[in-house]
Amino acid sequence: MDQKTFIKLKNLRQTLHQYPEVSGEEKETAKRILEFFEQLQPDQVIKNLGGQGLAFVYEGKEKGPTSLYRCELDALPIVERNDINHKSTLLGKAHLCGHDGHMAIISGLGLSLDQQRPQKGRVILLFQPAEETGEGAAAIVNDPKFKQITPDYAFALHNLPGYDKHQIIIKKNAFAAASTGMILRLKGRNAHSAHPEAGNSPAIAMSKIIVALERLPDAMKRFTLVTVIYAKLGEIAFGTTPGEATIMATLRAFENETRDLLVTYAKKLCVQIAEEYDLEISFEFTEEFAATHNDPDAWEYGNEAAKKLKLRTKHIRLPFRWSEDFGLFSSHTKTLLFGLGSGRNQPQLHENNYDFPDEIIPSGVSMFREIINQIHN
CATH class of the missing domain: 3.30.70.360 (Alpha-Beta Plaits)
Incomplete structure (x- = not known):
């Protein structure tokens, strides 16, 4: 990723951090994402998916599978205690789980797809509402508009404090509780x-x-x-x-x-x-929250992507005890949720002084791009 693209995504991430919205209230966040994608040319834009959700569709020239890449729109109802220039401007609301960073990564994937569309099949970029309450995935799946983009594979990542930056944390089968x-x-x-x-x-x-x-x-x-x-x-x-x-x-x-x-x-x-x-x-x-189950085929794509990118990979033995709304997609398609290390000395997720490290954005974009290359080229 060149420096100009990185700065663009960093600025987006920090703007999103300043204006957080909690589950079910993500109207302005969705509007900012729409404005970002106006400069791009997805083949289809689906608005108000499962609430404030958004889906951007990129079509390949040939028939093939559909893969979906998900991030989350919502923040947490917690007062931020950070001394940073891009601190939350809304008292009692803050991006303390890193969803702002996840949105920047998927937006970066949009920039990449604008330059190089999939050769075959379809790629869906999904911005999901209400992850923190466990309501958003069900609202997406139950929305009649979702039938237009039902995927063969679905992928997502979550930044993980306590692991080296850029490290990939991966596991077959059960991943989160x-x-x-x-x-x-x-x-x-x-x-x-x-x-x-x-x-x-x-x-x-x-x-x-x-x-x-x-x-x-x-x-x-x-x-x-x-x-x-x-x-x-x-x-x-x-x-x-x-x-x-x-x-x-x-x-x-x-x-x-x-x-x-x-x-x-x-x-x-x-x-x-x-x-x-x-x-x-x-x-x-x-x-x-449903359990998040990593399908072996989807896992293979993620594992190969990490290898090709020469990112340090940790294969964990036990699932994580926390839950992720992405787990519901595991009941409908082949899924992979993997971790992206956000620093050994980072505050833990949901702590009031957590702030997503911008420098790991390129690694997230590269992982998803490499998965797309395997499935769609």
Whole structure:
């Protein structure tokens, strides 16, 4: 990548960083991406895909497979604590996951395709909304417009702090975990705090559920993880005993089926404890992420690309415990999600002082370009 192109992508990335939008609100971000692609000439532009999503289609001269390259439009609802010139201008919103960098990489791929289209088949550049909430991929797939661009392969990357810059982190099969957010509510009966025996406080049941949920993975044969992330008991009223409680937990596994089994066991366990204390119980589930599964054929393309580019590659043994909305595409096509090292001393993703390192943009663009060359030339 020449210096002029790099500066162009760096400026785009830093502009996107200054004006972050959270899941479901990515209207201005999508507009900026559209403006960037106005100088290019994709064969088709699909707007409002699954919300604010965008797809840019590049057609080859001959018939062939369709491959899709995805990035994310959304930022996080977190206050940024960085001392940088391109710091977020919107308080409480920031690109602390590197989605601004991912967008710059896919935009760079657009610049490359403008110069050299695929020889055969189609290439789709997808800018997905609402990745952070686990809603965007489903909205894309369920949008009737998606039928126009259903891919044979789908590729994505995620920058990974803790690894050397430009390093490729790759794995066959399970790559990132399936997860879901569970919200359970207990309902008892209030009483005067001077006469607690007249009520039915959920306090003891709540305490038992918190301990039992986090110990539940010990009984599972495959990897699972339950993390209680929030709990609320009663109200701040010293004259009143609590009558209600809320517990929120994230449930994770490396396979969708194992996660679903974990959910079944968790619900059964909570119901048993609630019944023991004569409490009403209800459940709600949110932010569901499918496991990301790397297809062997798609993996081969990524692995060969890293080899050809002579990028240092790390073949990991265990999947990552975090989840990625890209996992839903694994249920519909052959997918590959790989990691791009963003520096050993980088703050971790979602930390309030994280900032995507611009110097790894060319490596991301080159990886995708090389995959395209293998599939479409």
